Amino acid sequence: MWFDSWCQQGPIISVVSRRLIGQAGYIHSDLVCDILASESWSWPADWCDRFPILNSIHNPTLCDMPDCVIWKTRECNVSDFSVHASWDSIRPHRDIVPWYHVVWFSQCIPRHSFILWLLIGEKLKTQDMLKNWEINPSISLLCPLCKLVPDSHNHLFFDCVFPRAVL
Ligand SMILES: [Zn+2]
Structure with missing residues (x-):
């Protein structure tokens, strides 16, 4: 009761x-x-x-x-219990983004897709993100590749001279 x-x-x-x-x-x-x-x-x-x-x-x-x-889904429908149904009920739901197929596709390499997914969401732990965590100021926040400017998403993938030289 x-x-x-x-x-x-x-x-x-x-x-x-x-x-x-x-x-x-x-x-x-x-x-x-x-x-x-x-x-x-x-x-x-x-x-x-x-x-x-x-x-x-x-x-x-x-x-x-x-x-x-009984198992009741997020939409209050009664269904058989399954791990898929339980995960789908508790996970955050967001709108499907139009670029999802660029990241996730049948022959993708999961590790690469995951990193690209973090990059698009600007969730990689670049040094500009670490700066917000108030880390020790004596630690250098310069790009580890070129050591010229602070590391960031844009710098790492578009501005840094080192990746350009590799391409
Ligand atoms: Zn750099």
Whole structure:
């Protein structure tokens, strides 16, 4: 009753504290059918005033079937559990970018694609990024290739003389 997400409002324990549950005479192993008395909830009347969300919990239809665990997707669809479905539910979702096929394609070398993906997002740990972390000022923040200017994404891939000489 208290710890499972059997209603849309989530686990009751996220609203009512363990102490209040105990003070009301309930035990932590109560089932929903233990608290549902003749089509209404048997919890103390003042709980509905203190926790208005409890008023929005609809009475479930009880049957004699045993409980089962279900997997609910981000879109609130019930599906079979799978690692793919669980990862898809918890990962951040963003719009598909038009350049994704430049980075990720069937014959790509994952290491190269990953670095290119970091580069496009300007997430490589270049020295201009390290400067924001307030590292020891005695450490040189010059480009390790040309040792002329501070390292950055633009310098490393477009401005530095060393990569140009290699090409
Ligand atoms: Zn350089």
